[in-house]
Amino acid sequence: MKKFDLIIIGAGRASNLAVSAGKAGKKVAIIEKSTLGGTCPNRGCVPSKLLIGYAHVANAIKESNRHFINSTINNIDIEKIFAETNEYISKIDGRYNSRFNENVEVFKGTGFFVSDNIIKVNEQKLTAPKIVIATGTKPKKPEHEKAWTSDDIFPLEGKIPKSITIVGSGFIACELAGFFSAIGIETKLLVRSQNILGNEDDEIASIFKKEFSKKVDIEFDTSAIDVEYKNEQFTMILENTNGQKKQHKSEALLYAIGRESNTSSLKLENTSIEINERGYIKRDIFFETTAKGVYVVGDAAGVYMLQHAAAYEVNHVSKILLEECEEPLHFKYMPHAVFTDPEIASVGLTEQEAKKLNIEYISTTTNWLASAKAMSTKLKYPVTKFIVNPKNYEILGCHMIGPESSTMMHQVLAVMHINNDIRHLKEMLYIHPAMSEAILPAAVESVRAIEKFRE
Incomplete structure (x- = not known):
C-alpha cells in the first residue's frame, strides 16, 4: 500500500491541483487512463478550435464576393491540416508531465475504488486522506461499431474520408460539420427534429439555423437506419418523420449525440459514494461526495459540463484542500459559446x-x-x-x-x-x-x- 496526501483520478483540469499540491509539499498521486490533459486539449476544445481556424479561412475565401472580391480556392491540403493538428496533440502529454515536481507521481492506468479511501491502479493499491475524482465524461456510444465519436477525430489517423455523415444537433455536431464542410469534405448533418442547437435561445437558434444551413447540407427530421459498413464505406437508409426513405453513402459516419457519465470504471459500489439518477456523482456545496474526504469536480458531477467551469471548480477545490478555505463556490453565471460560423x-x-x-x-x-x-x-x-x-x-x-x-x-x-x-x-x-x-x-x-x- 502506497500512502499519499492526495490522490487525483483524472489528469484533465485537475492536473492543476496536482501541480499546486506538489508545490505545497504534498505527496500526490495522479491517475490517468489515457493522455495527460484529459479531453479538452487532446480530443475536445483545443484541437477542434485549431481545425475550425482553417474552416474560418476557407469560408472567408468562399464568401469574399460580398466584399466585391472574386476569389477561388485552388487547393486545400487536408492531410497537412490534420498532420499539424495531430502533431500538436502528440506533445500534450509531455507538456503536462513537465509541470509536475518530484512530489507528484503519475500512474498511467484505470484507477478504481477498493474502499472509500483506497484506490487500485495497475495492481497497486494507493491510499490518501483526500481523494479527488475528476474523470470527466465520454461520448455516448455510436449506433454502429465502425462509426466514430468525437474521440476518434483527434488524432485522426489513417485515411482521411472524402465524405462524412454526422448525426446530432448540438454544438459538437455543428462545430465538426462546419469544419468538414468548409475544407471540402462532402458533409451531411442529420438532425432528428426541426431544431438545431436546441439549448440556445429560440430567436438566436432560428437565425443560426438559417445561416448555418447555407454552409452545411442538413437533413432535418431525419434519422439513419439500416446502417451497413462494407468496402470502407457506410451505406444507410435515411428516413424522415413522414416515413420517406432514401439511400445515402459516405466513407465516415460520426455520432455526436451527447455525452454521459464516465464513472462506470470507478467501481463506486465498493464505496459509500452516491450517484444521481443520471449516473453522475453527488456532492455538497464544498464538492465533497457522500464519502468523507472524497471530492468530485468537473463533468463527473454532471452540473456545469464545460471546461471553464471545471477549471474554476478545480481552482476552488485547491483553496479548500490547500488553503483551508471554508467558503463554498457560487457561480454567479455560466457562459458558453458555440464556435461555428456563425x-x-x-x-x-x-x-x-x-x-x-x-x-x-x-x-x-x-x-x-x-x-x-x-x-x-x-x-x-x-x-x-x-x-x-x-x-x-x-x-x-x-x-x-x-x-x-x-x-x-x-x-x-x-x-x-x-x-x-x-x-x-x-x-x-x-x-x-x-x-x-x-x-x-x-x-x-x-x-x-x-x-x-x-x-
Whole structure:
C-alpha cells in the first residue's frame, strides 16, 4: 500500500491541483487512463478550435464576393491540416508531465475504488486522506461499431474520408460539420427534429439555423437506419418523420449525440459514494461526495459540463484542500459559446426559460449595424439579445450571434460579475468603432424598454 496526501483520478483540469499540491509539499498521486490533459486539449476544445481556424479561412475565401472580391480556392491540403493538428496533440502529454515536481507521481492506468479511501491502479493499491475524482465524461456510444465519436477525430489517423455523415444537433455536431464542410469534405448533418442547437435561445437558434444551413447540407427530421459498413464505406437508409426513405453513402459516419457519465470504471459500489439518477456523482456545496474526504469536480458531477467551469471548480477545490478555505463556490453565471460560423455566445436565461419560470422580464434584440467594424463584415444577421429584470436592471440573460461573439460577451460578463446592472453597459466608454461597440445600442435599447415599462 502506497500512502499519499492526495490522490487525483483524472489528469484533465485537475492536473492543476496536482501541480499546486506538489508545490505545497504534498505527496500526490495522479491517475490517468489515457493522455495527460484529459479531453479538452487532446480530443475536445483545443484541437477542434485549431481545425475550425482553417474552416474560418476557407469560408472567408468562399464568401469574399460580398466584399466585391472574386476569389477561388485552388487547393486545400487536408492531410497537412490534420498532420499539424495531430502533431500538436502528440506533445500534450509531455507538456503536462513537465509541470509536475518530484512530489507528484503519475500512474498511467484505470484507477478504481477498493474502499472509500483506497484506490487500485495497475495492481497497486494507493491510499490518501483526500481523494479527488475528476474523470470527466465520454461520448455516448455510436449506433454502429465502425462509426466514430468525437474521440476518434483527434488524432485522426489513417485515411482521411472524402465524405462524412454526422448525426446530432448540438454544438459538437455543428462545430465538426462546419469544419468538414468548409475544407471540402462532402458533409451531411442529420438532425432528428426541426431544431438545431436546441439549448440556445429560440430567436438566436432560428437565425443560426438559417445561416448555418447555407454552409452545411442538413437533413432535418431525419434519422439513419439500416446502417451497413462494407468496402470502407457506410451505406444507410435515411428516413424522415413522414416515413420517406432514401439511400445515402459516405466513407465516415460520426455520432455526436451527447455525452454521459464516465464513472462506470470507478467501481463506486465498493464505496459509500452516491450517484444521481443520471449516473453522475453527488456532492455538497464544498464538492465533497457522500464519502468523507472524497471530492468530485468537473463533468463527473454532471452540473456545469464545460471546461471553464471545471477549471474554476478545480481552482476552488485547491483553496479548500490547500488553503483551508471554508467558503463554498457560487457561480454567479455560466457562459458558453458555440464556435461555428456563425458563432454564438450565451449566458444566463433564454427567453423560453424565463417564460417557463414565469418571471417578469424585458427582452430586446438589437442588430450590430451601429458599429462600423461590424458593418465591415457585410453581414446583416448579427444581433445581441438582452433579457433583463425590469425592477432592478439585472441582466438575466444575454445571447449573441455574429463574428467573435465569444470575445464580445466578456464585456457583458465583467458587468455581471462585478455589479450586475445593464446601465453600466449603457454608460461606459467604448472604443469607436470597435466591434464591441455594438453592445452599446443593445444596452441603450434595453434600458429604454425598462424605463418605458416602469412609466
